[in-house]
Amino acid sequence: MSGFAPADGVLLDLYRLLADRYGEQPWWPAESPFEIAVGAVLTQNAAWANVEKAIAALKAQGLLSLKALLDVEHASLGEAIRPSGYYNLKAKRLRNLCEFLDRQGGFEAFAAQSLSDQREGLLGVNGIGPETADDILLYALQRPVFVIDTYTRRLLQRYRLADGSEPYEELRNGFERAIGPDVYLYQQYHALIVIHAKQVCRKTPHCARCSVARHCPTGNGRS
DNA sequence: TACCAGGAGAAAA
DNA sequence: TTTTCTCATGGT
Numbered sequence: 001m002s003g004f005a006p007a008d009g010v011l012l013d014l015y016r017l018l019a020d021r022y023g024e025q026p027w028w029p030a031e032s033p034f035e036i037a038v039g040a041v042l043t044q045n046a047a048w049a050n051v052e053k054a055i056a057a058l059k060a061q062g063l064l065s066l067k068a069l070l071d072v073e074h075a076s077l078g079e080a081i082r083p084s085g086y087y088n089l090k091a092k093r094l095r096n097l098c099e100f101l102d103r104q105g106g107f108e109a110f111a112a113q114s115l116s117d118q119r120e121g122l123l124g125v126n127g128i129g130p131e132t133a134d135d136i137l138l139y140a141l142q143r144p145v146f147v148i149d150t151y152t153r154r155l156l157q158r159y160r161l162a163d164g165s166e167p168y169e170e171l172r173n174g175f176e177r178a179i180g181p182d183v184y185l186y187q188q189y190h191a192l193i194v195i196h197a198k199q200v201c202r203k204t205p206h207c208a209r210c211s212v213a214r215h216c217p218t219g220n221g222r223s
Numbered sequence: 224t225a226c227c228a229g230g231a232g233a234a235a236a
Numbered sequence: 237t238t239t240t241c242t243c244a245t246g247g248t
Contacts, residue, residue, distance in 0.1 A: 028229095043229050044229085044230040045227095045228065045229085045230045045231085045243090045244095046228060046229080046244090046246095047228040047229085047247075048229060049246085050247085053246095082244090083245065083246075084244090084245075085228085085243080085244045085245040086230090086242095086244050087243095087244070087245080088243075088244085089231085090243090090244095126231090127230090127232080129231045130231095131229080131231090132230070149229055150230085151229070198229095
């Protein structure tokens, strides 16, 4: 039995509140599934604006393809993705991901595998943790996997739905059980959480009763 | 100047 | 098993 077991309907209610407030989110911004996979690695502990610079550099240098990333020198790749930070580390991780995809027969062949095989495979790649793997599965491969990130933990903590320190899989399973398999809803929910967290869950006065930011979508926040 | 941003893995306790 | 450290740049 999971420790993260919110009351029936609570997570869906929260989604509706966020959706009403922020509307539909165009998420994830990318021109191809492979670009999403690359972006998922580059966005590790990085601001998205810096990731965009790195992706633009990869495009400008013709490096945004599996073959190009397999062929490019480590130093050149690192230089291209420098704006996203940790460029040496991320260059290795991108290479690891590309070598893995190549062993699967390419991105398209990997996309045709079962979800369990895809997730297990990605998590076996050095540098691909659960959040990065699930970003790739949900946004690049349109798989029904809920992404848990720092913002999700922060939101659950704010709404007293979880401690925030629960294991990744426990939170993911909790969301998936509560919502049911729905790729579009998972994508929107995660996007809304990020949008909301950026706007009101940091450095803002919080409701003394529920700890939610003063401008929380419930509208009942009081600073 | 200090802190944070759409983490993950290795090392230490 | 849990916590801490490392990787690094750019914006606020």
